[in-house]
Amino acid sequence: MSLATQDSAIRTGRVTRTLIYLVLLLFALFYMLPLYVMVVNSVKPLDEITGGGMMNLPQVFTLEPWAKAWSSAQIGVDPTGLKPYFWNSIKMVVPAVIVSTVLGALNGYVLTKWRFRGDTILFGLMLFACFIPFQIVLIPMARMLGLMGMAGTTWGLVLVHVVYGIGFTTLYFRNYYAVFPTELIRAAQIDGAGFFQIFWRILLPSSGPIAVVSIIWQFTNIWNDFLFGASFAGADSQPMTVALNNLVQSSTGVKEYNVHFAGAILAALPTLLVYIVAGRYFVRGLMAGSVKG
Amino acid sequence: MGFLDIDNTTKSYGAVEVLHQVHISIEEGEFLVLVGPSGCGKSTLLNMIAGLEEISSGEIRIKDQVMNGVHPSKRNIAMVFQSYALYPNMTVGQNITFGLEMHGIPKPEREKAMKEVAELLQIEQLLDRKPGALSGGQRQRVAMGRALVRDPDVFLFDEPLSNLDAKLRVDMRTEIKKLHQKLGTTIVYVTHDQIEAMTLSTRIAVMYGGYVQQLGTPQEIYDSPANIFVATFMGSPAMNVMPAKVALKDGRPFAVVELHDGTPAELPFSQDNLAAWDGRGIMLGIRPETITDEDAADRKSSNIAPMTNRITVTEPAGSDTFVTMTLGGKDVIARMRSDADVRPGADFKFSVNMEKAVAFDPETEMRIAP
Structure with missing residues (x-):
């Protein structure tokens, strides 16, 4: 290339x-x-x-300022710093990214290699998920989380982000697997591999580039999300973005700009890191299939 | 009951029938080639034998076991794909043993089977490499190794040589033939290349438009084609087919064809029953290699007819010279010795081996059987 x-x-x-x-x-x-x-x-x-x-x-x-932002700044009512919220974010982002990526890969696998009647319509409907504005689903989602007893929990947030991310991850994996040779799947079938064996042994090991794309995309989106975090998180499950807002918006005392700047950088660091580590695969993965060879 | 029976099998997609009532039966150890132009249904039929496509009606049996609805892995078959379909993330060794692993065969046995196959195909030194690091011919061998290691009842080959360059293709063809002779396995082989079909097979099914046009030994297919399609599809250059009239002389049927200037040439038939076609038009089929110069005519033939006609084009091909002339209003090709004294524009005295000539009904395009 x-x-x-x-x-x-x-x-x-x-x-x-x-x-x-x-x-x-x-x-x-x-x-x-x-x-x-x-x-x-x-x-x-x-x-x-x-x-x-x-x-x-x-x-x-x-x-x-960095030390203060991390461990002792006033966030809401407690002087805890951003530290506990950072871990809240990690606890939310890691499972949400993994689950949405794996489900997206499975969807892509089924939609391309186990075609069924109406699969393109189903895929089209799933694509809608990419275009639904966040605000529209806020109230129904809150109701659903309440009914499921997951309101205000980290797992509730994980669920919300997984549901919202599946549209994107399915799109990525479906397009990637569409050009994956079907003869390989057939060969594996004749060799006696089952549905999941083909997925784990044949398809996933060849999905590196698109998995990286999916992970970066999901990680960045979920980490940076503020609206869902602010709407659905409880006091002990608020993510970093919400905490940062609380830090900056606190109306009591002196505005410590230096601490705010340090906090903002802290909140942005993980996504930056992910991009630097895996960024070159991102472009490569997005381009995969579009150019031959 | 044969070893592999395809019994009145059809395939439809919705209302469209793409394969019509195929009936093929072969014995153990036979090499069946399904040959035909693209879109004739040969690959579909192969996939149905493999279990990758469902059978719409009829039955496919292997060793008298009905295979309809049986999962591909339970049919005891192995398949070599056109693209080889080697798993890119596994080494050659893992590729070969993957099927055994999936069938729950313990590791020591897998290793042993892999060693045997690798030795047979001379790929021992490649076992630790990934498919991406192999050449086309090596990948082909690995793909065959993966099929062989399973020791299946039937081998299925889906145009396995079409991705190789011309020279390698001929080598691998010989290799496959050797393997078949050595192992005596039953093989079903799909190709669009009629030379592959002729050289490899013990039985050929010529397919066109979803129908099996003819099923027979290579010799039968070549010498007694069932219809004009089979006659012109098999053989290179293709059989010359031209309009002619049947005329009787002393009770013996002759084919009357127009030479380049419209004057009639009379070629005696060896086939007596054509007397019934007296005065009617037929399509006359003559293979290029049965039109020669006088000295090269087949001495064993009892029916060599002389014919003087004008040469329009000569194409020297090294071993042979192809000569084009106008006969019956068509371009007719003769395959001559390379040292035959032929010049374009000159009249030449050809010898036609009419013993090998075939006649077709112009209406049905079927051969008029002797």
Whole structure:
């Protein structure tokens, strides 16, 4: 793929090239600016910020705001820091990502390799899930969670995110498996492998790229979700995003901007990390099947 | 009752019948080739034997056991696919033993069976590699190994050579033939290549439009084709088929065909019953290799007819020279020796081996049987 990109690059003169890089650099700087502001201000004492000069590098370097945001900042009524909420988020995100990805893979497998009457209609309906706005389902979902006795629990949130994510993960896996050779499935059938054996032994080991796409997509979406977290979480199951909001919005005392900046970075770090670790597979997986070879 | 019976089997998708009342029966150790152009239903029939497609009506029996509705893995068959269908995530060894593992055969036995097959196919040095690191011919061997290791009743091959380049294809063809002779297994083999069909098979089923046009030994198919389709599909170059008239001379039937300038040529038939067609039109079938120069005519034939006609094109192919002429208003090809003295535009005295000529009813396109 990289070879092809090189070959198809349009050859341009040196002046044009310099200009292109200059513009790109400018845009990059523009986009990096918020991150710069956040990082710089999160390692300053508060008086440096309130004294003006948001753009300046810190005169006194301190990690105090980070420590405070993590373990002792006032969130709601308790001075717990973001730490317990971070774990709430992890406890919600990890099972939700795993379950929705596995179910998406199973759906994709059935929709492409065990075709049945009306499967395309069913798939079309599942695609609707990708377009339903969050707000519409809030009240019915709250009622359902209440009926199931899962209101205000982490597992309730996991369920909500799994249900909401299945549309996307099914889409990814279905399109990926659509180009997976059916002869392999037939060969495995003749070899005596059953439905799940084919799934585990033949299909899943070849699903690396699309699994990465699904995991990154789901992880980012669920981690960053605020609305469901704010609506359905109980006091002891609130995710990081809700806690961050509570930290920043608290109306008592001095606004500790440096702590807020540190908290915001903390809340964004996991998704950043996931993307850096698996990002190159993301593009590769999204492109899979679209280009031959 | 044969070893494999396909008994009045049909296949329909909804209201559309794609395979019509197929009736084929073969004995143990036979090599059956299903041959025909694409879309003729040959792969569908193979998939029905494998159990990958349901049987709409009729029965398929292996060793007198009815296979309708039996799961593919319970039919004791093995299949080699066109794309080889090797599991990309497993090594060659794991690929070969996967079927045994799924059938719950203990590991030491699996290893032993794998070693035997690897030795037979000379792929011992490949056992730890992944399929992605193999060449086309090697993948082909592994695919056959995976089928062989199961020791099945029937082997099914679905166009296994069509992904190989020309030279390798000929080598693997010989290889498959050797294997069949050595192991004496029963094989059903699908191909669209009539040369593969002729060289490999002990029995050929020529298929077209969802019908089995003819079932017979390669010799029967080649020498006594049931109809014009079979006659022109089998053989390369194809059999020449041209309109002709039957005329009687001293009670003996002759075929009267128009030469390039419209003058009639009379070619005596060896087939006496054609006398009944006196004065009527037929389609005359002559294989290219039965039109030769005088010296190369088959000495064992009792019926060599001379015919002088103009050559339009010559195509030297090294071992043979293909000569095109106009006969009965059609382009007719003769397969001559490479050193035959032929020149385009010149008149040439051909010898036609009429013993091998066949006549077809122009209405039904069926051969007029002797």
